[in-house]
Amino acid sequence: MPRKVDAAKKRSTQIVPVVGMTESVEAELLQVMKKLGIVRSESYNKLGSISHWNLDWKKAYPEVRSFRTPESLGLPSKLMEWTVSDVAKAITAQQAACADAVIKKIYKRFPGKDKQKTRKELCKQLKTLAFLDNPLLHRMIRKEYQRGHSWVGNQIVYQQGGYKCQRLSRNTYQIELAGLKRGKRNKVLVRSNRQIKGQIRLIYNQLLQRFEIHFLVDHGTVEIPAKRRSIGVDKGYTEALYDSDGQAHGKNLGRVATNKSDRICSKNRNRGKLWALHRKLEKLDPAKSARILKNNLTRKAENRRYRKNQSELTAIIGAASKSLFNGESLKVFAVREAWPTALDLTQPIRNKRQSKAMSRKLNSWMKGVMRDSLQKWANWTGSVVTEVQPSYTSQVDSVTGTLLGKRSGDNFTRFDGVVLQADHNAAQNILDRGTDKDISRYMNKTEVQAVLLRRTARFLKGMGLSLADAVELGWIG
Numbered sequence: 001m002p003r004k005v006d007a008a009k010k011r012s013t014q015i016v017p018v019v020g021m022t023e024s025v026e027a028e029l030l031q032v033m034k035k036l037g038i039v040r041s042e043s044y045n046k047l048g049s050i051s052h053w054n055l056d057w058k059k060a061y062p063e064v065r066s067f068r069t070p071e072s073l074g075l076p077s078k079l080m081e082w083t084v085s086d087v088a089k090a091i092t093a094q095q096a097a098c099a100d101a102v103i104k105k106i107y108k109r110f111p112g113k114d115k116q117k118t119r120k121e122l123c124k125q126l127k128t129l130a131f132l133d134n135p136l137l138h139r140m141i142r143k144e145y146q147r148g149h150s151w152v153g154n155q156i157v158y159q160q161g162g163y164k165c166q167r168l169s170r171n172t173y174q175i176e177l178a179g180l181k182r183g184k185r186n187k188v189l190v191r192s193n194r195q196i197k198g199q200i201r202l203i204y205n206q207l208l209q210r211f212e213i214h215f216l217v218d219h220g221t222v223e224i225p226a227k228r229r230s231i232g233v234d235k236g237y238t239e240a241l242y243d244s245d246g247q248a249h250g251k252n253l254g255r256v257a258t259n260k261s262d263r264i265c266s267k268n269r270n271r272g273k274l275w276a277l278h279r280k281l282e283k284l285d286p287a288k289s290a291r292i293l294k295n296n297l298t299r300k301a302e303n304r305r306y307r308k309n310q311s312e313l314t315a316i317i318g319a320a321s322k323s324l325f326n327g328e329s330l331k332v333f334a335v336r337e338a339w340p341t342a343l344d345l346t347q348p349i350r351n352k353r354q355s356k357a358m359s360r361k362l363n364s365w366m367k368g369v370m371r372d373s374l375q376k377w378a379n380w381t382g383s384v385v386t387e388v389q390p391s392y393t394s395q396v397d398s399v400t401g402t403l404l405g406k407r408s409g410d411n412f413t414r415f416d417g418v419v420l421q422a423d424h425n426a427a428q429n430i431l432d433r434g435t436d437k438d439i440s441r442y443m444n445k446t447e448v449q450a451v452l453l454r455r456t457a458r459f460l461k462g463m464g465l466s467l468a469d470a471v472e473l474g475w476i477g
Contacts, residue, residue: 008382010219016196018211019172020189028179028186029156029211033204035073036083037153042068043087048148050141053095053129057088076178082157091148098145099126105140107442154204165196175213177202207303224382228331232431233324233374234393234423235335237365238410240320241374242423244431250320253313260309261361271297313366314373321373329382333434334374335390388433389441391448398428402456404475415475 021029043064047055052063061084070080103123110118122137131137162178164185173192176185190196190213201214232244237257240250274296281289324332378385397405397414404415412422433439438451456476457467470476 006224006382007221008224008379009221010380012217012219012376012380013214014192014194014217016190016192016213016215018188018202018213019191021187021211025186025188026211029177029202030204032075032079032156032180034153035075036079036156037151038073039064039068039075039080039083040087040150040152043084044091044148044150047088047091050132050145051129052091054127055088055092057085057092060084060088074180076180076182078159078162079156079178082159082162086157087150094148095145098141101144102126102137102140104442105144107440108444111443111447154206156202158200158202160198163200167195207307219380222329222380222382225329228329228383230331230333230431230434231324232427232429232434233332233334234426234430235367235370236423237361239423240317240370241324242421242427243324244424244427246421246424247324248423249323250316253316253320256309256312256316257365258361260313263309264306265357267302310366314369317366317370317373321370321377324374325377325381325383327381330378330384331434332374332378332383332385333388333430334371334385335393335430336371336387386434387441388430388436389439389443389448390430391443391445392452393429393433394422394426396425396429396452398425398432400459401432402459403452404456404459404470406474415470415473 043060046052046064046067047060055063061081064084065080070077073080103126106119106122110122122134125131125134125137126141131141156177158177164176166174166176168174168189171191171193173190173196174187175190175196176187179186188211192213194217196213196215198216203212203214204210205212234242236242236254238251238254239248240253242248274292278289278292278297281292374385377383392403394407394412395405396403397412398420399414406413407422407425410422412420412425414420439448453467456470460466460470467476
């Protein structure tokens with residue numbers, strides 16, 4: 001009997017602008033946001049402690065209402081309840097991220113198959129407050145878990161019953177939002193290409209000076225096959241992604257990121273000179289100093305240009321992720337952290353200026369966006385992304401699985417002189433690492449090195465050589 005084929009939902013968050021509202025409605029919405037900011041802050045302070053670890057978000061509202069009632073702020077009970085539930089869900093996600101980091105530390109502290117039972121017991125205790133009685137776990141969580149605080153005072157969460165959406169024209173909708181007075185709703189006009197439904201979030205974007213509505217869009221489902229094809233992915237700087245099939249995705253990433261970084265560096269150097277001139281003229285010529293400050297040292301145009309650059313990088317990474325999956329359900333092996341593969345960033349750093357330039361370019365390399373984009377397209381295609389241990393994936397020869405060979409820029413030279421594409425070689429190693437029983441995800445670099453050296457020694461023994469011979473021959477760097 002064939003295995004059952006599952007299905008995954010294709011979802012994304014859409015942002016639509018508010019294009020029309022009266023001054024009174026705007027004033028009331030800002031007032032509600034300010035009051036809900038107090039609720040959000042106090043909810044984080046109350047529910048963010050370890051004593052509320054693994055709290056069900058459905059039980060969060062009674063906890064907060066015990067010390068803060070909606071009447072004290074002049075808020076409707078539902079608006080406050082929806083905000084508290086939103087905070088509780090965010091805290092739950094933060095606790096899950098903390099638990100993941102603690103599990104990683106547990107695997108590092110108790111490695112090997114003989115300590116598997118200990119690891120399993122400690123991971124089980126993380127799901128409840130039982131870890132409070134374990135000094136080791138309690139200390140790990142105290143060190144890793146940062147108690148949440150919130151200064152967000154620019155958003156309102158509405159559930160389906162808190163608003164009504166009516167279509168006025170092809171791309172214009174009128175939304176009636178629940179307000180402070182019972183029976184009176186605030187009407188706003190939004191520009192959207194689809195009906196707005198489900199939970200929405202009204203946010204005042206302070207950077208763009210406008211109101212926006214964020215809501216979840218369901219694009220249907222995708223069937224998940226019983227067996228997925230496995231593929232390894234290397235994250236890079238010159239190209240966003242390089243897969244184990246030898247295909248590069250997002251080839252312009254390095255060029256765009258470097259141009260952006262160089263432009264910002266050049267502009268900031270010139271701005272530094274203008275700041276010095278402005279400070280020098282403050283006493284000598286106050287009028288000219290004020291003109292320089294007003295006309296040459298504001299951030300409005302630069303912020304707009306920066307957002308445009310970031311959008312361009314995000315678009316390249318998104319297109320690369322889409323190209324990688326190509327609508328197919330895959331089992332993707334990738335690394336959480338990686339290093340850029342651009343030739344100019346892999347050469348030895350000889351002076352401080354080159355070091356600063358490298359750091360500047362690394363700041364433009366959007367590793368977090370790349371990881372989120374991979375996960376988004378994996379969800380859309382019913383794929384699975386598995387993170388593997390990244391150590392030595394760029395230094396191992398993918399053909400032999402040993403440390404015999406050297407990487408230089410975009411080339412990897414094997415011990416026999418054959419040259420491989422470095423990113424393709426790394427992607428192959430990442431694919432092999434995904435099914436490697438000797439190297440687990442949470443092993444440290446020293447343990448991985450020991451495993452690879454043993455494999456290299458066995459390979460050399462078959463050739464009648466030793467590790468010392470390989471070093472003398474220049475096969476091991």
